[in-house]
Amino acid sequence: MAPYASDDRTTAEPAGDPGRGRRRAARYVVPVTVMGVAAATIGLVPAIASSGDPDLPDITAAQLIEKIAKSDVEQLSGTVKVTTDLGLPDLGGLESSLTSGALGQGGDGSSADPSAKLTELASGTHTLRVAADGPERQKLSLLDGSEEYSLIHNGKNVWGYDSKSNEVFHGTVDEPAGERGEHQPPATPKDFAEEALKSVDDTTSVTVDGTAQVAGRDAYKLVVEPRQSGSTVGAISIAVDHETGMPLKFTLTPASGGAAVVDVGFTKVSFARPAASTFDFTPPKGAKVTEEGALEEAERHAGKDSGRPGKAPESEEDLGEGLDSMKVLGEGWNSVATFDTGGPGLPAGGTGSDLDGFLGSLGDRVKGDFGTGTVFSTRLVNALITEDGTVYVGAVTKDHLVKTADGAK
Structure with missing residues (x-):
């Protein structure tokens, strides 16, 4: 080896x-x-x-x-x-x-x-x-x-x-x-x-x-x-x-x-x-x-005052906790990383905010044993975000990603 x-x-x-x-x-x-x-x-x-x-x-x-x-x-x-x-x-x-x-x-x-x-x-x-x-x-x-x-x-x-x-x-x-x-x-x-x-x-x-x-x-x-x-x-x-x-x-x-x-x-x-x-x-x-240090302070203020949903520091903490619990499913090139974002995923019907609707339009709606979610695809990486906020991501095909998510439930 x-x-x-x-x-x-x-x-x-x-x-x-x-x-x-x-x-x-x-x-x-x-x-x-x-x-x-x-x-x-x-x-x-x-x-x-x-x-x-x-x-x-x-x-x-x-x-x-x-x-x-x-x-x-x-x-x-x-x-x-x-x-x-x-x-x-x-x-x-x-x-x-x-x-x-x-x-x-x-x-x-x-x-x-x-x-x-x-x-x-x-x-x-x-x-x-x-x-x-x-x-x-x-x-x-x-x-x-x-x-x-x-x-x-x-x-x-x-x-x-x-x-x-x-x-x-x-x-x-x-x-x-x-x-x-x-x-x-x-x-x-x-x-x-x-x-x-x-x-x-x-x-x-x-x-x-x-x-x-x-x-x-x-x-x-x-x-x-x-x-x-x-x-x-x-x-x-x-x-x-x-x-x-x-x-x-x-x-x-x-x-x-x-x-x-x-x-x-x-x-x-x-x-x-x-x-x-x-x-x-x-x-x-x-x-x-x-x-x-000053930049980080500006980020905190921006999260509080910009009118965006949620606050930046809390969102980062939620994401950090999700990454701490990340698991790897499968092996080798078919490995898929999964973690919980700590928040809701994209609405299944695209009826959330304008941003939710826009993001949803960029992906493909899918259903399986995991529930409902949206797959976002590039030429290399596919990512599935379920309705309950679970993320599955890997350098695998869309079909393999959905199959992996089904098997995780």
Whole structure:
């Protein structure tokens, strides 16, 4: 059995305090939380690398996974292209309105807050500039023409800077971002690959499928495919640097075919130590600086005064309690996570608030032994919210999800 073997079914949950830290961490990794479900548990089938261009020594899948595990790259800089196509519906500006609203631009929050800015990675194609110098210093910049958003971790300080609005977010961390703290979003092929290789069992085929060149470097191609039917995942391809063992490109294609759901790869990369000045940051003159504590206070006031149903802190507490009781049904790629939201689900007849009706129109009404509910679908993840507020979610087909929910009752 290769490294990363694990029987822990909770590895997809953020580490740390199960209260505030976990909930804020979840907000920062929204663009890639699907991998916590899609990765499930992976089996290993040894295979010899086929000949290809470049011509590299033969290697088995077991040896290649071990090579990834032993990779000790801590210094790097480069450019990463991220393309995400989950097949999310066009919300006609609703998403940006909800993000900015009380907590974003024009409200008491900050456009530089990572929890809002990094959700942009959930769809479309983006270019990132990344740099790292050990667990204490990392920098990620999201480029958009002449505009740039940067997230910088240097020691205990975390800075977010939005050049478009000239706003700054400042927070602190007590532990290195290498421990997957709340301000470090997965953004490189290595982050995705580690999620996909955390566990191994006989539910998956893992093979080496030749070689490739990525960002000018020679690499092996590791291919991960489910053996089980019912999964929405078709295959995961990981290009592994021949010299360092570091993943250079990660591609997840759906079982339904078509374009990749997630495609993350270096277009340029260097393993030299970045200049120390790369991680220095001083708020520009005239910039609006928002401290993390002040932002949380604004969130609490927004929840109380915005006129929205319920209050933000209470809703977060309810959700936190629901996640604490989360269970995993099934195994391998057909794993389905389930938890109670602590509140009612969507009305079966769509007769609730305007928001309930709108959300209901985006999903499919279903019935079963579990009662009545609504299934929301993307090209990778399906989620069922029942009328009583129970959630079932997984990288499985709609039919498999409903069947799992029926079996849970």
